[in-house]
Amino acid sequence: MAGRIRSEDVALVRERVSVADVIGEHVTLKSAGGGNLKGLCPFHDERTPSFNVTPSRGFWHCFGCGAGGDAISFLTQLEHLSFAEAVERLASKAGITLHYETADGHAARSAGKPGQRQRLLAAHAEAARFYAEQLTSPDAQPARRFLAERGFDQQAAQDYGCGFAPDAWDALTRHLRTKGFTNDELTVGGLAKPARSGSLIDRFRRRLVWPIHDIGGDVIGFGARKLFDDDNGPKYLNTPETPLYKKSQVLYGIHRAKREIAKQSQVVIVEGYTDVMACQLAGETTAVATCGTAFGPEHITVLRRLLMDTDEFAGKIVFTFDGDEAGQRAALKAFSDEQRFMAQTFIAVSPGGMDPCELRMASGDAAVRDLIAGREHLVDFAIRSILAKHDLDSVEGRVAALRAAAPLVAKIKDRSLRPGYTQRLAGRLGEDVDMVRKWVQAAGRGEAPPANPAAPARVPGPQRTAEREALKLAIQLPDLAGPYFDAVEAEYYQDPVHVAVRDAVTKAGGASAAPGGPNWIAAVTGACDDLAAAALVAELAVEPPRVTGEPDAFYVNTTMATVQRPTVERQVHGLKSRLQRINPQTDGEEYMRIFGELVTLEQRLRGLREQVSRGV
Template identity: 35%
Template sequence: MIAKSTIDAVYDTARVEEVIGDFVQLKKSGANFKGLSPFSDERTPSFMVSPVKQIWKDFSSGKGGNVVAFLMEHEHFTYPEAIKYLAKKYNIEIEETEQSQEDKAAASEKESMYLVSEFAQKHFSETLWRSEPGKAIGLTYFKERGFTTETIEKFGLGYCLDEWDGFTNAALKKGYKLEFLEKTGLTIVKEAGTDRQRTFDRFKARVMFPIHSMSGRVLGFGGRILTNDKKAAKYLNSPESEIYHKSKVLYGIYYAKQAIAKEDVCYLVEGYTDVIQLYQRGIHNVVASSGTALTPEQIRLIGRLTNNITVLFDGDAAGMRASLRGVDLILEQGLNVRVCTFPEGEDPDSYAKNHSYEEVKDFLENNAKDFIQFKTSLLFAETAHDPIKKAETVRDIVSSISKIPDRIKQEIYIQECARMLDVSEEVLFNTLAQNRKKEINAAVKEAKKDKEKAFEVVKNEPQRPQVNQQALLERKILELLLLYGNMEAEFEDLILKEDDKGELALEPEMVSAKVYEKIYLDLQEDEIGFTHGNFQAIFGLIVQEMNQNPEFNMGQFLSDKDIGLVEEISSILMEDEKYVLHEWEKKEIYPKSKEVGVAQIVSETILTLRCVLVKKQISELQANLAQGPEADNSGILEEVLGYIQLNKILSKKLNRVMA
């Protein structure tokens, strides 16, 4: 168990904007930061981070919370893992108490797979540096590639011995279960007769490249064979597992994320050694698709950090043509794409190895072409004297342009394309329109199919959900408590008195109090309790905390709360922040600051809640009226009239017209 002193130190030190900034590209937006949601596919930012409140809210998915909740949601960490990650990031020493057997047994399957993978990485690394075969074969290979000792250690490179089950036996001796060795793909298990199994190391006799998540956890491995065995694949990747999905992972993203956000561009290469060699040369904002063709998920991963991707190709024209699909995928995701090709016979690895940082940097900046220039130069070289092939190439390029979701960008690219290809803009726009028409027709056909399916079973129209006014008001009260609970204000207290004519009326009386005291006493006076979800629990916790600690600290308050409550509180706190996304100031609309009239908002909210509850009581009493000529409802009717009179008084104070 992690000591409370460590947890408190983590919450005191960790900055939500810094931690989330490692995973999402954040831009300043008033007092907050905004960015694209890491939990959904969106092109308009709806992800908000509040440095003042130390919380975040994703309006597209509804998720929210503090810094620990983000790591648990985004990286699938357990609570202790998130605390340890933050402690490591901020150089906080971790104090731990002895973990019980029950706690150890409660570790999830996924966590067990992470632990097995992390052990494997350390084992392969130790084998590389300490065993004779590791040094003679693996280390020699890496040194011949030009990798320094520092680089080899940084990327956690290693070697798996040329033994059938050397690694598996080492892991089993350390207490790791065969079940998880098999599930991660590190060990292959085969049946060998009755009640017998044979185990094999998947990466036998290979140099090892660990593949990390964005937060640095080992997800899987890539292994390169060094022998000339024609039956064995040159590169072998970990199989898909609970923790490793190759279509959603980019090699090197853990080391590159900060440089990508800082440089506002990501260099995309093909191989592990391309990434490592460029990184060693000083180009840190580089990643590779991890042993798979580029996927939309991988592009979106980059899109959280930058809108700009430069794809680096070697001089092999056939390989470049095969990779054009990746360029179209990047365009579909709304990102800007450039392409840089190396001289014939060179690739990113060899070029970085044989040139200085300045030379590599200059080459990348001076040779990166817009995707239209690249496609034109690549495809037109083969179609220069063939009008039919030239027409096909033009259609191909227009097809790429049609994938760009931004219409303004489309028009600019069409103009550029017309200039470069010597084709009229009108013809290109017509071709673009034809492409759009085909897409629309295809979408309409799909919609018709869905409609026909819908008529196969008759369904009642879903009822529009009714607004729960009481829940909204309870939520508003919690928001006021969280934002202004410790603020001192002058309140107009309303005292119910009889006037000279014997009629009830509310008389104002000014009182000075803290917001949380005023709300608590008003609700206690009317015996009002929260009825929605976790609201009553949150209300009690806030009042207790503010009563005990005059200096209310949101980070400390949320540090030991249930993750469900943390998400609920963050959602309440950040509700108003979604309107910041509209950037009202740019439209010359300047909303009035809430702080100016907190006392008025508090009073009006509680008055409105009283009105709602009075109306609810009237409805319940009317429902209890007895039926029949002999029914005596005088008592109930008198009570109803009393509530109606009270409702009129409250509504009058709120300046509302009563029916």
């Protein structure tokens, strides 16, 4: 409705509406003497009544929590309505026609006919009753079967107002006409539409119908599910845009969930009507769903009002999406919208990609509650979804993954969370935290990423020294060093020239079987592929070992442990990062396999570290 409500009409609502009647629908009031009433405050827990109502002045006040106001403010706080929504609700009950005007005080032309909203709401309420009655008819058996197959009994159907649109072109239209509603009202409200012949026909036909309520509980539209194969329409058909129904603002189930959302500071976003029913019936009473459109900014505005969302991270938003590619895209879209929230945002994806309704049918109410309880932070899910698209076991894959994920971390609205997620991203990639931080910072500034993060780092001095000493022992004392040396392959060496010499030892037959002396040195030299490696063999053949006295088995073992340790440390780090990328609930077998490898490798690393420390 364009424009604001005329101030004179607001004053009339305050004058005619009894504050005691409005509050009495929600609070048990008893006489407190002097014409005053008292009851338990609905806005905070208390055992002794401190909530006072003064009907003669149209005012209420709680001496416990300090809240107070008139009938309008009571509804805005209790029902989480906007000021205009509360006024319209009270005006409708009191039979008051509201008028609207623009900011400059002129009548708003687009406001519609006087009393139009009230008339459309009445038509929708009657339509909801009509559809609900039709659900018990013989022709509605397919609709009842649909509900029963999804775990919803007759009581659930009644509680949620489920109905059936008869197999007739104008059954609802004829019914509403007998109630005094005009063709224009039925068309404007989206309940009927013109046929080619010029007559009016029902919007929905031969479908299971759900009434859609606004946050105040008024029916403003319907959602209808196809039941028959010869129905050529879409699977779900919703009310079109009307003066009442704005799909970008509507959340199915919000009128039932609003108080629990405010009480728990949590809302669960699901994808369909049956998912809302399944969640709420399973005990997740904060579930709501969008109606035929994606979750967007205007939905966020509605929820922020319920969550009291401010600059503090007080509330929780839990999205449930199918585990398929479309569901992941929806989740990543939600991440972008989540930045408009100050609440903590999570995602819950059930095993096998089942939606909450399917999960409840397969495993019961507890499984639905476990799904929501097992949620993960949306940022974690978004990062994991991006990394899953890349081969993180290759250098190129890790660089591509970092290029894709760094902007996402940079977009996290709460700056205090960025360092933690930067560290987590580095762990999953198996990359240096400082390097990943530079990429995230560059992405946040809209700059190009730093130089190639995968460029090999310089070999540390101690590592180079250990590798040289190991090669020296294999060349000079193959009979002593051979068994230890041959067990440590070339992959543990980092210096390229050292790797070439290590390969030459293998090509020469290995140190364990070497005779030693000049023939062994000549064999290794001849097996070298380049001059640098051959020159190094000549140096190592005459260079004294770095040990006081004669080398022994302990010294050789310590040297080889020093060579291996950095590589094993990287392998442990890599397995840990792989574990972080695996969901133990959906990929339990793979998770346990990697975990077993990690345990074994960590035991080996401990042994290497102990050997090195004993040799120092």
